Amino acid sequence: MQIEPRQxxxxxxxxxxxxxxxxxxxxxxxIPLAFAGADIGAAYQQMWQGVFGSRFAFTEMLxxxxxxxxxxxxxxxxxxxxxxxxxxxxxxxxxxxxxVWVGTGMIDGPQVLMIPLVxxxxxxxxxxxxxxxxYLRTRFGADEVVTSLxxxxxxLIFVQMMLEGPFKDPMGLGWPQSEPILDSAALPKLIExxxxxxxxxxxxxxxxxxxxxxxxxxxxFRVRAVGANPAAARHAGINxxxxxxxxxxxxxxxxxxxxxxEVAGLKGYLTADLSPGFxxxxxxxxxxxxxxxxxxxxxxxxxxxxxxxADSMSRAMGVSxxxxxxxxxxxxxxVIVGGFFGRFxxxxxxxxxx
Amino acid sequence: xxxxxxxxxxxxxxxxxxVTAADDINLxxxxxxxxxxxxxxxxxxxxxxxxxxxxxxxxxGHVEVSDFKGGMLRLPPGHPQAAIDAGIGMVHQHFTLAExxxxxxxILLGAEPLFAFRRDQKAAREKVxxxxxxxxxxxxxxxxVGELSVGxxxxxxxxxxxxxxxxxxxxxxxxxxxxPQEADGLFAALSxxxxxxLSVIFISHKMREVLSFSDRIAVLRHGxxxxxxxxxxxxxxxxxxxxxxxxxVQPERDSLVPGAxxxxxxxxxxxxxxxxxxxxxxxxxxxxxxxxxxxxxSGNGQTALAQIISGLAVPERGAVILNGTPVTAxxxxxxxxxxxxxxxxxRHHDGVISAMSxxxxxxxxxxxxxxxxxxxxxxKPAMKANAERLSREYDVRGPGISARATLLSGGNxxxxxxxxxxxxxxxxxxxxxxTRGLDFGAAGEVGRRLLxxxxxxxxxxxxxxxxxxxxxxxxxxxxxxxGQLIETDSRDRAAIxxxxxxxxx
Numbered sequence: 001m002q003i004e005p006r007q008x009x010x011x012x013x014x015x016x017x018x019x020x021x022x023x024x025x026x027x028x029x030x031i032p033l034a035f036a037g038a039d040i041g042a043a044y045q046q047m048w049q050g051v052f053g054s055r056f057a058f059t060e061m062l063x064x065x066x067x068x069x070x071x072x073x074x075x076x077x078x079x080x081x082x083x084x085x086x087x088x089x090x091x092x093x094x095x096x097x098x099x100v101w102v103g104t105g106m107i108d109g110p111q112v113l114m115i116p117l118v119x120x121x122x123x124x125x126x127x128x129x130x131x132x133x134x135y136l137r138t139r140f141g142a143d144e145v146v147t148s149l150x151x152x153x154x155x156l157i158f159v160q161m162m163l164e165g166p167f168k169d170p171m172g173l174g175w176p177q178s179e180p181i182l183d184s185a186a187l188p189k190l191i192e193x194x195x196x197x198x199x200x201x202x203x204x205x206x207x208x209x210x211x212x213x214x215x216x217x218x219x220x221f222r223v224r225a226v227g228a229n230p231a232a233a234r235h236a237g238i239n240x241x242x243x244x245x246x247x248x249x250x251x252x253x254x255x256x257x258x259x260x261x262e263v264a265g266l267k268g269y270l271t272a273d274l275s276p277g278f279x280x281x282x283x284x285x286x287x288x289x290x291x292x293x294x295x296x297x298x299x300x301x302x303x304x305x306x307x308x309x310a311d312s313m314s315r316a317m318g319v320s321x322x323x324x325x326x327x328x329x330x331x332x333x334x335v336i337v338g339g340f341f342g343r344f345x346x347x348x349x350x351x352x353x354x
Numbered sequence: 355x356x357x358x359x360x361x362x363x364x365x366x367x368x369x370x371x372x373v374t375a376a377d378d379i380n381l382x383x384x385x386x387x388x389x390x391x392x393x394x395x396x397x398x399x400x401x402x403x404x405x406x407x408x409x410x411x412x413x414x415g416h417v418e419v420s421d422f423k424g425g426m427l428r429l430p431p432g433h434p435q436a437a438i439d440a441g442i443g444m445v446h447q448h449f450t451l452a453e454x455x456x457x458x459x460x461i462l463l464g465a466e467p468l469f470a471f472r473r474d475q476k477a478a479r480e481k482v483x484x485x486x487x488x489x490x491x492x493x494x495x496x497x498x499v500g501e502l503s504v505g506x507x508x509x510x511x512x513x514x515x516x517x518x519x520x521x522x523x524x525x526x527x528x529x530x531x532x533x534p535q536e537a538d539g540l541f542a543a544l545s546x547x548x549x550x551x552l553s554v555i556f557i558s559h560k561m562r563e564v565l566s567f568s569d570r571i572a573v574l575r576h577g578x579x580x581x582x583x584x585x586x587x588x589x590x591x592x593x594x595x596x597x598x599x600x601x602x603v604q605p606e607r608d609s610l611v612p613g614a615x616x617x618x619x620x621x622x623x624x625x626x627x628x629x630x631x632x633x634x635x636x637x638x639x640x641x642x643x644x645x646x647x648x649x650x651x652s653g654n655g656q657t658a659l660a661q662i663i664s665g666l667a668v669p670e671r672g673a674v675i676l677n678g679t680p681v682t683a684x685x686x687x688x689x690x691x692x693x694x695x696x697x698x699x700x701r702h703h704d705g706v707i708s709a710m711s712x713x714x715x716x717x718x719x720x721x722x723x724x725x726x727x728x729x730x731x732x733x734k735p736a737m738k739a740n741a742e743r744l745s746r747e748y749d750v751r752g753p754g755i756s757a758r759a760t761l762l763s764g765g766n767x768x769x770x771x772x773x774x775x776x777x778x779x780x781x782x783x784x785x786x787x788x789t790r791g792l793d794f795g796a797a798g799e800v801g802r803r804l805l806x807x808x809x810x811x812x813x814x815x816x817x818x819x820x821x822x823x824x825x826x827x828x829x830x831x832x833x834x835x836x837g838q839l840i841e842t843d844s845r846d847r848a849a850i851x852x853x854x855x856x857x858x859x
Contacts, residue, residue, distance in 0.1 A: 217731050218721045221714065228709040235664060235696070235704040236718040237687030 017338040018288050018295070022302055024338075025331035032326060036319040043313050050312025051305045057312070059194040063266065065304035067092070067275070069203035070258035071282025072289060072296035073210055078251035079291050080214060082227040083134065083244055087148030088255035089279025090155035091129040095256025096263040097159055098125035100167060100178040100270045103185035114185040118264050119202070119257065126256015127249040129155065134248030138241040152279070160272045169269065178270040187265035199261030203297075206254060210293035223247055255279060284332045303328055357384040360553050361406075361442075361522050362426060365415035368401050375401040377577045378415065383522065385420075388544075388554045390568035390585070392597055394793040398577035399557050403524055407444060408434040419522070438464075443520035445511045445528055453500035457493050458482050461514045485513055489543045501627065503653020512540075516547070524555045527791065529563060534821055534851040536651065541567050559793055560822075561590055573597055598795060605801035607827060608809075613642030616782050616813045617663070622672035624658045626837070632658040634837035635672070640782070645804065645814040647828025648839070649821055650854050655837035656786070656817050657699070663784040663815060664696045665689035676782070690719050695780030697771055699787045699817070701764070705771045708760035712752060713741035715759045716774050748773035749799070765796035772803055783807055783814045789823060801827055821847060821854075 030040050051061050071088045078085035085091075098121040103114065133151060136142035163176040171179075187198045214220035225233040226243045234240050258278055263270050285303055289295030310324030361383040368376045376398040383389050393399050404410040406417055411432035419440040421427040429436050451460050458475075461482055479495060486492050491509045499507060508528065515523055523544075529537040541563070548554060558564050564571060564585070571588050573581040573596045581596045617640040626632030633655050640646050650656065661667040662674055665686035674681040676692055689696070698704035706715045717726045717737055725736055741755035750769045752762040759767060768788065775783070785804060789797035804814050804827060817834075818824050824831055825845060832839045833853035840853055 216734070218727045219730060221721060221732060224710060225707050225714075225718065229703075229707040232704050232707050232718070235666065235686055235698055237665075237685075237690045238718075238721070239687070 013342050014290065017342050018290060018299065018335055021334035021338040022288065022299075022331050025327055025334045026306070028330050028334075029323060029327045032323060033319065036323075038317050038319050043317055043319070046313040046316045047306075047309035050309040050316075053312075056194060057308070059191060059196040061301070061304050061308045062200055063195045063197070064308050065300045066197075066200045066203050066265070067258040067262050067278040068281060068285050068300035068304055069200075069207060069297055070254050070261060071278050072285030072300050073203075073206055073282075073293055074251045074255040074258070074279075075283045075286035076289060076291045076293055076296050077210060077214070077223070077254065078130075078247055079286060080227050081223045081244060081247040082230075083137070083247050083251070084145045085130055085133075085148050085248070085251045085255075086145055086283065087130060087133060087151050087155075087252075087279070088258070088282050089275060089277065090148075090152035091126040091252045091255035092259040092262075092275050092279050093155050093159045094129045094259065095122035095126040095253075096259030096270050096274055097162060097167070098122045098256070099185075099260040099263050100181060103181045103264060104179040104269075105182060108182055108184060111184050114182065115187065115264075118181075118185045119260055122256045122260030122264075123253035124256070126259065127251075127253035129256070130248040130252030131245065134245050138244055156272065159270070163270065163272055167270070176272060180269045181264050185264060186268065187261065195266060197261070197265035199257075199265035202257065202261065206257065207293045207297045210254075214293060219246070255282070258282075281328060284328055287332060288335050303331070306331075357386060358420065358424075359383070359426070360385050360420045362418040363402070363406065363415070364418060366402060366405050366412050366417070367414040368398075368405055368410055369413050374577050376405065376412075379574070379577075379579050381572055381579070381582075383553050383555060385553055386548055386551050387570065388548060388556055388568045390556045390558065390564040390571045391574065392558070392564060392571060392593060393574035394597055394795060397574040397597070399574055400526070401577070402574070403444065403526065403555075403557070405431075406524070407437045407442065408432050438518065441519055441521035442524070443515035443518055443522070444524040444526070445508075445515050446526055449507050449511060451499045451507055451510060451514075454498060456498050457495045457502075457510055460499050460510055461485075461517050463514075465518055482513070482517070485517060489513065489516060489540075489547075491540070491543070503651070503657075506653055521551065522553045522555070524557070526557045527559065528556075529558070529560065534847055535855055537563065559797075561593065562822075564593075565590070575599055594794065597793075605798055605805055605826070607645075607805055607829075610643045610808065610829075612644040612829070613811060615639050615641050616677055617815075618673075618675040619659075619662075620673045620675070622662065622669045622674060624662065624667060624669050626655065626658055631655045631837040633662075633669070636837065636839045637672075638832055638839055638841070640813040640815060642781070642811045642813050643808055644829045645808050645816055645827050647824035647831045648815060648817045648834050649824045649831055649850055650819070650834035652699075652787075652819055654834045656834055658837070659815075659834070660696075660699060660784060660786045660817060663689070663694065663782075664698070665694070693778075693781040695775035695778065695783045695812075697768075697775055697783070697785045697788050699790075701767050701771055706759045706767055709758055711756050712745070712750070712759055712762065712770060713737050713755040715770055716741045716744050716755075719774060720778070744770075744773040744777055747777075748803075765792050768792060768796065768800065772800065776803055776807055779810065779812075780807070781812055783812050784817075785814060786817045787819065788816070789818070789820065797823070821850060 033040050033043050050057055052058060071092065074088045075085060099118045102121045103118040130148065133144040133147040136147055137144040160176065163178060167178045169177055169179040190196045190198055190200065214223065222238050222243045225238055226240050230240050262274055267274060281303060285296055285299045288299035306327045307324045310327065311321050314321035314323065359382050363379055363381040366376055366379045379402055391399050401410065405412045408431065416431060417429045418426040419429060429440060452463060458479055462478055482495060491513055493506050493509050499510060512528060529540060544554065556568055565588065568585045571583055571585055571593065572579060573593060575597060619636050619638050622633050622636045624633045631654050636659065638646065648656065662669060665684055665688060668681065668684045702708065717740060720726055726733055738755065744750065745755060748769045750766050750773060752766050759770065762770065788800045792800065808814055816824065816828055830841065832841050833850060835854060835856045842850060842853060844850055
């Protein structure tokens with residue numbers, strides 16, 4: 001067996017790999033299902049039903065996909081510049097904290113004023129959350145993987161402290177949760193009697209804008225250049241550090257918007273368990289999407305389907321819902337393995353026949 | 355008496371998609387023989403060697419090596435370890451060293467067992483030291499390779515290949531980075547080892563070396579072996595014609611009166627990176643319409659000089675005056691805006707972004723140009739038109755302007771950079787090793803372009819380790835050694851060579 005680098009990359013393969021990875025990951029999920037003693041056919045059917053079985057199920061999936069689009073975009077844009085933002089989870093909480101800070105009575109006004117204000121506050125807070133690690137990277141060469149990751153825990157504890165202190169809802173019966181977001185600051189629901197909210201629209205707009213900016217603007221050109229070859233980018237007169245700081249701000253802001261959307265669109269108030277790891281899952285979403293912003297939307301829908309479908313399956317079949325996490329993890333492994341096949345070709349047998 | 359055959363390539367063929375990079379090539383190499391392999395870039399030399407080493411699996415044909423007992427042994431295709439075990443060693447054109455390891459570790463890398471409790475550092479160092487003595491190739495043993503100059507790295511590569519029990523050594527342009535004296539020294543050292551039975555396949559563009567060092571010459575063109583002859587029967591013009599398939603014309607420098615000064619260095623000091631020399635009091639003045647050739651072995655301060663002119667560094671002491679204004683801040687963008695065109699030494703590392711398209715690489719330095727963008731959005735039709743025009747005018751060949759730059763050959767990447775730089779009619783051009791690794795045709799093209807820019811009034815700083823190129827193109831010659839520049843009026847290779855080695859002529 002021979003492994004050879006591919007001479008050129010077929011664009012079709014680039015498209016095929018994430019799709020195949022997703023399907024392989026879903027298929028591999030059958031193994032733990034079998035161990036759990038479940039009827040595999042029925043389990044997959046239940047998963048499918050849990051997502052596409054009813055209008056409500058489908059809107060639940062879209063609701064779950066919304067924060068994943070934001071955090072997926074946060075990772076995709078940062079990774080395009082080879083800025084490894086692993087801190088989207090913390091930036092999400094900073095965004096949510098800023099949203100409840102301005103949105104729970106600090107000021108009040110009409111919806112047209114309050115909603116943009118809450119969104120803006122959350123984006124700025126999230127952006128600032130990544131500016132620190134990026135500054136340490138550009139100024140001192142500190143690895144942002146470590147700093148942004150560790151900052152997550154600091155931020156989460158800070159949020160808990162705020163929820164026990166100044167942000168605590170006096171009407172909350174002692175629970176560590178914030179006051180509810182004012183009606184004027186809440187993101188409107190899209191469909192009555194479902195949980196789907198206009199955060200989804202904002203996420204889709206962000207994805208389209210990110211796609212256009214990355215591929216068609218000089219800013220996106222600089223980001224891609226800095227990511228692909230910082231030495232050549234610097235030689236060509238591109239300010240590498242400034243570009244990285246800008247990317248950090250935007251990546252953090254997108255993660256912050258995930259927090260805004262969850263708190264002002266879905267929950268209505270902030271608790272310390274707002275996110276079941278959306279920030280980390282965003283990394284998988286971005287990798288599965290090949291760092292393409294439009295791809296992020298598709299892969300977020302897939303990952304959300306896995307989560308919602310597996311939840312529904314676990315309720316119906318009595319197997320653990322950790323299966324969803326497992327499938328998501330499997331799809332990341334599959335996409336990394338798949339990326340290998342994109343770059344290399346495997347040849348069987350002896351190449352020479354003399 | 356015919357000497358014993360140690361290596362035979364039998365009908366090797368390799369296709370990459372529609373391109374046949376090597377087409378049914380047969381070659382034999384005898385014990386104690388130097389076979390020169392000549393050919394333009396893309397003629398198939400590297401592909402052939404990659405098949406010899408098992409890096410590529412041939413589509414047809416095979417490699418045989420002698421089994422020490424008078425018979426021939428067929429190497430399994432696509433199996434590098436088998437080639438190494440058979441005693442084949444290679445010095446690559448592109449370095450294959452680990453920059454974060456020191457010289458001794460690099461030489462040992464791969465030659466040691468993977469799992470061992472302890473490493474006999476002392477014995478290894480002693481063996482490496484002895485090898486350096488024997489070959490006359492000296493490098494500071496404890497230095498990290500990342501701190502070494504390109505020339506020193508080349509020496510490490512050769513030492514690394516010789517360190518194993520090598521009986522067939524492939525040298526891919528080994529002298530590109532050596533002074534004439536060092537090159538002579540290398541050939542003297544190699545000749546001594548060849549007499550003891552080493553066989554050498556020698557890839558080079560330098561006719562003089564090929565004629566003086568080799569025993570036999572094989573010429574490749576477009577993946578086909580077009581000729582093979584004993585060196586004593588060979589003639590320069592005939593070989594060149596065979597390689598190119600047409601007559602070659604060398605660029606000619608016409609006389610010009612230089613104009614006003616555009617760049618002056620006044621006692622410039624800058625620390626070097628790692629073990630490389632920086633600048634220690636460099637002074638010179640460059641005028642319009644003048645090519646200033648900077649000769650010298652790399653690692654003597656050329657990098658620091660190039661960094662200053664590129665805008666990547668500012669002097670620690672002394673002044674750099676560009677168009678009458680002192681340069682005070684390190685800014686590549688400011689240099690570009692001031693009309694400085696920079697052709698970097700390492701085109702893959704600093705010159706192009708290989709993951710981006712040819713068209714994108716062609717506008718890399720002009721992202722603020724209103725012709726290329728409008729309010730921050732790229733003008734894609736203008737980028738396309740720009741890339742098509744430059745590809746045509748500078749003969750950049752490849753799979754197309756939307757293909758990634760990584761798919762271009764070295765020569766075409768250099769043409770891409772030339773196109774990007776020269777198209778903006780720079781007033782000052784820094785050409786740092788502009789023809790390294792290029793073949794006759796491409797190197798001649800670079801020379802012609804630089805002379806054309808000079809005729810238009812540009813001042814050119816030509817940093818090169820190829821003395822022939824400097825003698826051919828430069829109006830004035832400065833020799834760089836240990837961070838200092840010495841101007842010389844001499845046009846004598848030996849005299850300049852002595853200055854390059856740090857001895858007063």
